[in-house]
Amino acid sequence: MIVVLAGGVGAARFLQGVTQVVPQEEIVVIANTGDDSQFYGLHVSPDIDIVMYTLAGLVDEKQGWGVRNDTYHTMQRLSALGHENWFQLGDQDLATHIHRTQLLHQGETLSAITEGLRQHMGIGPRILPMSDDSVETHIQTPAGLIHFEEYFVKHRFNVEVQGVEFVGSKTARPAPGVIDAIKQAEAILIAPSNPIVSIGTILAVPGIHDALHEASGMVVAVSPLVGGAPIKGPADRLMRALHMEATAVGVTRCYRDFLDVMVIDQQDAHLAEQVEDLGIPCVVTDTIMRDQQAKTALARTVLEAAGLRY
């Protein structure tokens, strides 16, 4: 069994490769839920949805999230009724949030709901939220603490970051199956996701960091930073704001406690030595997932780095 720690778009694309190499039923995704938020009274789990829609073949590949060819009729009416509309939810996408919210109100856990959605969508890999408890990533800005999605989507990360807080993380428990999956995995792959607000959030759930440290399977991470910048999103800005080096070396430092191999892009080949100086073996490859072939090749390289061959 292979565990993949996952954020949003980068992770979903990486999983499109992994699912071509590893039998689907042997894959367990542990997904960040720190971006979860209420919009219009509905519980939205952005990273879980990106992963699900991608694995179900429903995703809007161009934007990386949402449902392909979705319409926005409900959103337009919500705007007409005076709602803010910076977080756009498509009509098909809304069904997921309405479904999830209804079941949460009925007392079901996010894990159970996610498992039900997975089955309805015919998705092979299991998808575990990192926690069934609320952990909300907030960004400290000069204007105060704001939810990550407000920073990310509303302000398009053009706001000075003074800190990051995972509200609720101290008392959150890993969702059922998370710790066992990490313990039993032949390999734990850390997707090329934001090390602060995607993977960092998962690591902030008490018990997960330690389980990775003690895991018998190899832990292999893919750097989301290539040439000092992420393919998408604010990873570099957040790292710099937190006085980290915004390179593959900085990402390695985030994971060094439990990391067995670091995979970096060929454009960053000159950083391999610095990664290895941290005591972490480094694999240099093409990490740009421009098409399915590239995704599959990356997955194969990462699995090989974990000592597995398919």
Add this chain to the structure above:
Amino acid sequence: MIVVLAGGVGAARFLQGVTQVVPQEEIVVIANTGDDSQFYGLHVSPDIDIVMYTLAGLVDEKQGWGVRNDTYHTMQRLSALGHENWFQLGDQDLATHIHRTQLLHQGETLSAITEGLRQHMGIGPRILPMSDDSVETHIQTPAGLIHFEEYFVKHRFNVEVQGVEFVGSKTARPAPGVIDAIKQAEAILIAPSNPIVSIGTILAVPGIHDALHEASGMVVAVSPLVGGAPIKGPADRLMRALHMEATAVGVTRCYRDFLDVMVIDQQDAHLAEQVEDLGIPCVVTDTIMRDQQAKTALARTVLEAAGLRY
């Protein structure tokens, strides 16, 4: 000020006439909320919405409810996720329910939410829910008690009716403004709505029946039954099930405690004498609201019957 007691489609069409005759700001609609229900965890107020969409010019005139040219993308996905789909909610329509549900969860009252929706939709007449408390119309069937919408929409009223219950009505209070509006009205018009499950539900809210009885304005009702059958819906079936005569005479009996004038259709002219035998003056006219002209003419006749001239 003119008060209109309103159910769904028949009332909305009647209001399309009243609003052509009476200045909009002088109209207060008291709407049945006994059909309100949760669908997919969202609070739906069918009669309020029919009235609002109609007065806002958004309604699907052909079906009488919902938003014109609406799409059903969210519904299709909800079905794919395993939900029952006998209560179809369009994508634009959903915005109303999402908005209402969010504000109800935040502690706002149905009255306040309805007033906000009215303003956003640019609707002239005030619309008051009969109550901010939950009153749910249930139908007693051989298979047990079912919600009115299940009887009406899911079973298309092809179920034996043994009784009608207004669950919650005993402790419900009239919404703010309801009793005052009835007391202050120059006339109270009872729309051609179902006398059992639309108007009957309103009358079941403690205080409303007595306020009508004591009202200084004339109370004028329009029979929803023409030739012994309603234009739409199960009024005749419900009346027969409750051992009432399913004619304009039977409708008159429902309201005779407080009714000043009964308006019946010309097809039922032969019933006028029986209505008057109940002590209620009867006006015979064309009540079939086939077009705007007919709606306006009916409204004018009803207002004249109430002693008002515009």
